[in-house]
Amino acid sequence: MAKVITTELQHSGASGANVTLDSSKNVTCENNLQVDGNVTVTGTLPADKLTGALPAISGASLTGISSPGRAHNLIINGAFQIWQRGTSSNLVGYRTADRFKTSFAGTHEDPTRSKLALTSSDTGPWAAGFRNAYRITNGNQTSVEAGDKIKIEYKVEDQDLACSGWQAESTSSYLTMSFWLRSSVAQTYYVILESKHGTSKQYSFAATISSANTWTKITKTVPGHADISFGNDNGEGMDIYICPFVGTDESTSGHTLNSWKNTSGSDQVPDMTDTWYDTDDATFDLTGLQLEVGDTATDFEMRSYGDELLRCLRYYYRTGHGQSMANDTAIAQGYNRNTTTGQYTHTFPVPMRVPPTAIESTGTVTDYKISQLATGTVCDAVPTFDTANTLQAHIYFTVASGLTAGYGSRASTYNGAGKYIAFSAEL
Amino acid sequence: MKYKKLTKINPDVQIYARIEDDGKSYINCNDQNPDFKAWVDAGNTPEAAD
Numbered sequence: 001m002a003k004v005i006t007t008e009l010q011h012s013g014a015s016g017a018n019v020t021l022d023s024s025k026n027v028t029c030e031n032n033l034q035v036d037g038n039v040t041v042t043g044t045l046p047a048d049k050l051t052g053a054l055p056a057i058s059g060a061s062l063t064g065i066s067s068p069g070r071a072h073n074l075i076i077n078g079a080f081q082i083w084q085r086g087t088s089s090n091l092v093g094y095r096t097a098d099r100f101k102t103s104f105a106g107t108h109e110d111p112t113r114s115k116l117a118l119t120s121s122d123t124g125p126w127a128a129g130f131r132n133a134y135r136i137t138n139g140n141q142t143s144v145e146a147g148d149k150i151k152i153e154y155k156v157e158d159q160d161l162a163c164s165g166w167q168a169e170s171t172s173s174y175l176t177m178s179f180w181l182r183s184s185v186a187q188t189y190y191v192i193l194e195s196k197h198g199t200s201k202q203y204s205f206a207a208t209i210s211s212a213n214t215w216t217k218i219t220k221t222v223p224g225h226a227d228i229s230f231g232n233d234n235g236e237g238m239d240i241y242i243c244p245f246v247g248t249d250e251s252t253s254g255h256t257l258n259s260w261k262n263t264s265g266s267d268q269v270p271d272m273t274d275t276w277y278d279t280d281d282a283t284f285d286l287t288g289l290q291l292e293v294g295d296t297a298t299d300f301e302m303r304s305y306g307d308e309l310l311r312c313l314r315y316y317y318r319t320g321h322g323q324s325m326a327n328d329t330a331i332a333q334g335y336n337r338n339t340t341t342g343q344y345t346h347t348f349p350v351p352m353r354v355p356p357t358a359i360e361s362t363g364t365v366t367d368y369k370i371s372q373l374a375t376g377t378v379c380d381a382v383p384t385f386d387t388a389n390t391l392q393a394h395i396y397f398t399v400a401s402g403l404t405a406g407y408g409s410r411a412s413t414y415n416g417a418g419k420y421i422a423f424s425a426e427l
Numbered sequence: 428m429k430y431k432k433l434t435k436i437n438p439d440v441q442i443y444a445r446i447e448d449d450g451k452s453y454i455n456c457n458d459q460n461p462d463f464k465a466w467v468d469a470g471n472t473p474e475a476a477d
Contacts, residue, residue: 337436358460360453363447364451382452384436386442387457
């Protein structure tokens with residue numbers, strides 16, 4: 001076989017070599033290299049050898065790339081941007097951040113939930129873009145009983161899971177949950193997922209805080225199970241519990257973590273240390289809660305304030321949306337049924353999950369007013385519910401006297417800023 | 428906490444005021460309200476209207 005032995009190849013019109021060859025078998029192309037066939041690398045091509053300005057390369061032919069999950073967070077208000085009900089409460093139930101409630105029992109001093117404004121010193125969540133967290137401040141629990149508990153609770157709507165793409169009945173299809181957690185007490189806490197449609201199943205896992213007062217990113221991938229299914233409806237699909245403390249009425253020493261089992265009231269988590277619960281004013285902070293389809297935790301799906309508010313309004317709506325409305329803000333236009341009662345239709349900003357069954361008010365009758373022509377009359381009863389569908393509610397305002405039956409009238413707030421009415425369609 | 432019937436405005440609908448321990452009422456509802464139903468299911472009976 002003939003060989004050409006040389007160190008350079010040069011075009012007749014070039015001022016220097018196009019290709020140089022050295023004794024170590026390196027080949028250097030001094031300018032562009034065009035390959036009309038395939039390029040095969042039999043050795044390795046380390047990433048650090050791909051230097052310089054790379055061209056745009058289509059990923060259509062790339063294979064072997066694991067699924068990054070879908071950038072879709074099934075949790076609403078996971079960044080705790082929306083607080084229509086208020087920013088601090090020690091009452092049970094939905095009281096502060098939208099879509100989240102805290103249930104507790106057996107406490108000697110009720111825990112306080114509050115909006116925690118993060119700062120640049122909140123290493124981790126701050127850099128990830130979070131500006132709020134949901135804080136529980138424990139009360140002074142003078143003893144620990146079996147029935148004691150404090151749980152953060154979130155309910156996912158059935159059809160959101162049914163249409164999520166998660167093949168819930170498959171053990172090789174996954175949900176991934178991620179969140180930032182911080183506590184003033186380093187210990188192991190627990191999280192429970194509870195499917196609600198059909199045969200209810202529970203899945204529990206540990207969320208360990210190794211260092212007090214330090215934000216920790218918790219990530220957990222959960223497989224499906226043959227018994228789990230979801231309906232394409234507006235009922236409860238899955239409940240999520242994040243537990244600062246659960247007493248032995250709901251825990252078992254031999255509890256098995258990290259697997260689905262039939263729902264049990266008494267075997268939800270392993271027996272928990274009561275260190276956090278037994279510490280007066282201990283804190284428990286949560287933000288960045290994300291639940292997504294796939295086996296990988298992706299970056300949190302940041303939504304605009306407006307987008308997140310619209311999602312929340314499906315479940316709860318307060319006039320003002322958490323902002324303080326000015327005095328004498330109109331609530332509705334309507335007409336007078338008689339000399340004491342005005343009837344009004346109040347339209348919701350978005351269709352609610354189900355027709356509300358109640359109206360909420362400030363509880364103070366003089367916070368409301370009916371105006372007829374140029375005359376305003378302060379109410380002598382709080383606004384009263386009549387009927388509702390998912391789009392609007394019929395309500396009544398009542399005064400002692402002075403209305404003209406059949407006249408048009410206007411219902412409004414009164415007695416200062418911050419008055420409201422509200423409707424709930426929470427799960 | 429307790430519930431009390433309100434005098435009917437709409438003759439077809441009975442509304443109940445939820446009376447808190449401080450005597451104030453922040454919520455009034457119909458008989459399909461989940462909290463009201465749970466309270467009734469627990470064996471409680473609303474007070475009559477004034």
